[in-house]
Structures are given as structure tokens and as C-alpha cells.
Amino acid sequence: MNRVLQWVIWFAAMTVVMRWLAKSREVPASEQSLVLQYPRAILATGVVVGAMFLVMAVASFVAPSGGPGVAPSNGASRRPREPSPSPREAAANAARRLGMLI
Numbered sequence: 001m002n003r004v005l006q007w008v009i010w011f012a013a014m015t016v017v018m019r020w021l022a023k024s025r026e027v028p029a030s031e032q033s034l035v036l037q038y039p040r041a042i043l044a045t046g047v048v049v050g051a052m053f054l055v056m057a058v059a060s061f062v063a064p065s066g067g068p069g070v071a072p073s074n075g076a077s078r079r080p081r082e083p084s085p086s087p088r089e090a091a092a093n094a095a096r097r098l099g100m101l102i
Contacts, residue, residue, distance in 0.1 A: 024040065
């Protein structure tokens with residue numbers, strides 16, 4: 001039931017926003033000019049989406065699962081446990097894996 005309510009609210013919100021955007025694109029014949037302009041609804045949509053992006057970026061940086069406080073700053077978490085294979089060993093490994101797929 002909860003998921004159905006979520007989709008009903010999403011559908012209703014999308015319908016309202018799409019009608020608003022469509023209505024803002026209609027220009028009466030008396031207001032037509034030789035200069036093209038974006039509708040204000042497009043600006044409002046851009047501002048809202050941009051604000052949402054900034055909020056999510058800040059939240060992901062501040063969250064306990066992200067940001068500079070999670071990994072050590074000396075890059076220890078990026079060091080491989082084993083040394084990288086030589087190019088010849090890497091090619092042989094890739095050929096072996098491709099052979100398993102065929």
C-alpha cells in the first residue's frame with residue numbers, strides 16, 4: 001500500500017509539473033516577437049534541480065560514509081595488496097579469461 005501511494009503521489013506531481021511547463025511554452029499571438037526567450041518555468045526548474053544537486057553533494061560529503069575523514073589521507077587504502085602484473089602477465093590473464101567465456 002505504501003508503494004502504491006508513493007507512485008500515485010509521484011504521478012500526480014509529474015502531471016502538475018509537465019502541465020505547468022507545457023502551459024508556459026504557449027505564447028499568445030499578440031505577444032509573439034522576433035526575439036526568442038526561454039519560459040520562466042525552465043529557469044525555475046533549473047534553479048530547483050541545481051539546488052537539489054548542491055544539497056545532495058553537501059550531504060554526501062558530510063555523511064559518515066563519505067568525505068575526507070573516511071579514508072586515511074596518506075592514500076594507504078589505495079595501495080594494492082599485490083604488485084601489479086607485468087603487461088605480459090596481464091595479457092595472458094585476459095586471454096585466459098576470454099578463453100573461459102568462449
